[in-house]
Amino acid sequence: MQTILSFIVAILILVSLHELGHYSVARLCGVKVKRFSVGFGKPFYTKKRGDTEWCLAPVPLGGYVKMLDTREGDVAEADLPYAFDRQHPAKRIAIVAAGPLTNLILAVLLYGTVFSFGITEIRPYVGTVEQGSIAAQAGFQAGDKIRAVNGKSIDDWNAALTEMVLNLEAGAVTVAVETAEGSETVRTIEAAGTEAAGKIAKNNGGIGLWAFKITPKIAFVQENSAAERAGLKAGDTLLAADGKAISDWQQWAELFRNSPGKKLDITYNRGGETFKTALRPDSFEFSDGLLVGRAGLAPEHDQAWDKKVRRHYVPTIGEAFKMGWDKTAKYVVLTVKFIGKLITGNASAAHLSGPLTIADVAGKSASLGILSYLEFLAVVSISLGVLNLLPIPVLDGGHLVYYTAEWIRGKPLSERVQAVGLRIGMAVMLLMMLVAFFNDINRLFG
Template identity: 50%
Template sequence: MTAILAFLLAIGVLVTFHELGHYVAARCCGVKVLRFSIGFGKPLFTVKRGETEWAICPIPLGGYVKMLDEREGVVAPEDWPRAFNRQPVGKRMVIVVAGPLMNLLLAVLFYWAVIGNGLTLYRPLVGTVVPDSPAAIAGFQPGDRILAVAGSPVAHWNDISLALLDRSSSADEPLTVRVETTAGQRLDRVVKAAPEADGHANGQIGIVPVRYSLTLGMVEQGGAADKVGLRTGDTLLSANGRKLQSWAEWVAMVHNSPGKEITLVFLRGGERRQLTLRPDSMESPTGFVGRIGAAPTGDAAWLEGLRYEVHPTVAEAGWMALQKTWSNSVLSLRMFGRMLIGQASWDNLSGPITIASVAGQTARQGLDAYLEFLALISVSIGILNLLPIPILDGGHLMYYTAELIKGSPVSERAQLLGQRIGFALLASLMAFALLNDISRLFGG
């Protein structure tokens, strides 16, 4: 229920502001607006205010602003000056682009509110290197301070995440990460595997800021650890006679021991105990690996040392919000472009089910998390609508640009053909996103 309500609120707010952009621009340009609708289908609720009918419809996947237009019905001669189709091409372009721009402005406002409330950031120190990951192969070590990713300087983990995500589809060239080791040496670590390879999707290369302790924080019921009697709170000491130094070392040993016995010494309530553990054998892209069904607790002291607070002024928060909106807009365009040319997986595409799920998760986390989610979706809606696909705002801008160049409108036949192509493309895009959602939902 939380996910559904959070999703409906998000769509309602974002669609309303998008259409409000069109509405305000149309009124400013002297165009008569007949209907302002949130949702599609037969109206559930309508109210007439002045010349405009305001409606709420049952299908919450968009909305529209219906303007006076001779292509959609007979217009009285006295209303010709207020018909959309009779406006100069410049005014029509302003009205069309106002919707996506309103979404981008809304994203700035949401980010501004979140940043102005203060930020919790994490220093760019590597806490854990995932065994057998591209980062592990490249030689990353716990304690490395990340200085730059692909030549772009980083100040905190948010910068690292964005930089890695931006490079997540550059499979043809290695990724160079500048680090400072715990000994103070500055060097380049080169990730030769593509960031999306070996299961490290969305730019993840196998480094995280969290450092894990050797104390178990979760034991999966029915897993190998549960079957031999390991419990939450147990602290691992040694395996096969070798003292364990880190959780990553233990994970590597388990991964390399599918079906093989491991003699484990651990601490429970101050008492040393010993048992023999046989990891389950699980198939992976690189062969069979071991798995015991247990997870560690985080090293609270390490994480506290990484965390710091930033409280910018109102002006600084506004500037940071603009920068974040711009960077996310550029990233969205790049990712979509890479998907089109086959450099990025279409599995990155999400539909309404995933969006509703994330809406619910962020709503439960608090207002700041939910506002950041709204800002990100608002950027996505703005950028998507600016793409040169007929039936979208960007498609209309494409027609009007052609009109400016050739000095006359694009023929109705060409526009009709474009609309059919655009509808087919958009329907395919939505269908693929929905299939991805269903696949994620059922673990496919």
Template identity: 40%
Template sequence: MLLTILAFVVTLGVLVTVHEWGHYWVARRCGVKVLTFSIGFGKPLLRWRRGDEQWQLAAIPLGGFVRMLDEREAPVSSGEMSQAFNRQHPLKKILIVVAGPLANLVLAMLLYAGLYVHGVDAIRPIAGQVTPASIADRAGFRPGDEIVSIADRPVASWDEAFVALLDVAGSAVPARVEVRDADARVVERLLPLAELGREVYEPRLLIRLGFTPYPLTTVIARVEPESAAAKAGLRAGDAIVSLDGQVLRQWSSLQAALQRGPIPLDLVVRRDGVERSIVVTPAAVDVQGHRIGRLGLEPTIDEQLWQKYQVRLQYPPVQALSAAVDKIVIQTRLTLAMFGRMIVGKASLDQVSGPLTIATYAGESARLGLGNFIEYLALISLSLAVLNLLPVPLLDGGHLLYHVVELLTGRPVSPQVEAIGQRIGLTLLLALMALALFNDIHRLFLG
């Protein structure tokens, strides 16, 4: 819990500080007087002065602000008129507004580039298992297939394959996937992502397609206490030899059988060199409206194969920077596409996350190591940049829209229009925050 809280505070502190520093730095260079630089909202807990500026840490750490001299907020002396934000040319206003999200974007790029220079541990895009009758199975994929490229985009890890698949997910045309099969032949296969419908934009995309990156064996590693498997007498170390009279060659075949529902399964297991028959009735569970079976088993991983699947991605600085920019471009496109599809109902709103989920994942990434935490920090920084540029009043994107209108029309947006926009933006943000909090609670405590 302490690590989670610390990781969450560091994440917010770094991202908010960088964001507000972007606004501050550009405002100063555009000749605008800054009055307050605040990390957090609400009552100041700590404050100090730097010349005419007040710097502070406030009680609510979910954001921050840079308050500039502005006639719309308070009277400005004639000697300081030229330093007021509202008196600046629209292009300067646009630069100041964009600087915050741009600072988060640059931070994400530098963090990703640094990771690539140092080296990132990854998993080669080799299918450890292919679920029978799945989309991948019907497309001809087999265990041991290594994905070389997707839609002519080379991939070196499952993370890159996941991003590349999401990038082409909106097309009705099957994705062209080049693979190197178990015989070292390079062949092309067509993966019809459209068959997944809305589920194509979910984090479990690879599993829903039928891919399991881990090389699983048919030996049981763990049996959950009081589970259907435990009540039937299955034990850790049992090797499942057959399922309903058919030789069980891969764990995914058992997973596929469970998708049919809580139907009794006739298993033959080998224990201490002796084979015995066990009939087990899976427990019934509901997953997204579908009733499936659950045994409460975990398989072992083929450690020799797993070692071969490991890869370390490491690039020289220029190539690392290029890879970081490429990753940011793809993830930005995916974020915008996902947001658009949620608006039109083509993607689930369950994916909207709030501070509880961010804190949880921050803690989990920190527990996995500094590299994982830095990668998570880069992802959240990029997400913050994209979110803030959406044309919603109260966000930077909403202010950007006002200043673009001023640039095109030659006059500022009227206070009445801004007031209406503020109310609309506040309503949208409160609704989004409520949805995010609901999803957090459901995911963490009820899911």
């Protein structure tokens, strides 16, 4: 229920403000707006204010603004000056562009609001490298500090991961690092076209790098788990299994996964004393028949390392909104670059997400608190704004192309050209929607 409500609220806010942008500029340009609808379908609530009918409709997946237009029916002689299609191309361009630009401005405001409550920066240090992962194959080591990815300077952990993941399909990814010993070297990720790279795109996964270090000290024991039955508690430190010392948490995780139903003699430390217990990981079978073990434990972070890589501070209001602007601009550029890579075949279409993934992320972000949810809204608002500016005829960007061409030529494009463009645009959007929906199904239920 939380996921559904979070998704509906997000769509209503983002789409309604998008349409409000169109509406506001249309009124400023002297265009008569006949209807402003929140939701699709037959309205269940209608209120007339001035010339505009304000409506609430039952399908909360969008909205629309209907302007007076001679192409959509007869218009009284007296109303012709207020029809959308009778306006100068510059006015029509302003009206159409207002929707996407409203989404981008909203993102700046949302980010600025979130940042004003405080920012936690994660420096680009490698804390953990997953065994057998793409990162491990590239030679990454715990303690590496990432300096640049494909020649682009990096000063933030998330930026480093984003650059690496989005460039996997384009060829070799070169990552300049400073090792724990202070020397400079380059780690090269060569995963284009591999099954591992495909899985990362399909499942929004990572390449096997984490900024934080984890220890064999237990932070959490799941209720009714194998670990709880064995008597293990939060604060215990795992030392050995079957008489073999194990100091790395990844080795513990691999041991538990590979031992479904198998008895393990565990040695652990509690309060400075050493104890022993028998732990038999629960068996869990995946849909493909793979059987793995689960102990029901979560490790504790290395607190000293956390202090090194994490920085929290509260900026001034001005600084927060300046950072909101910068964050929005960076995300716009990143989105445009990704679309370019998608068109040229240098990025996998598996990265596309549809409504199911958006709903899933909406619910998860809402569960983390209002600030996390606002940041989620900012990301989706940017995506909505950039997507609508693409020069595809059924989108705002396509209309901007038509009206710009009309302004330059002094006359509209022929109806035939516009009709062909509309059909092509609808085909492109339908294809994108089908791919995104397929990715959603594969990602969430595959």
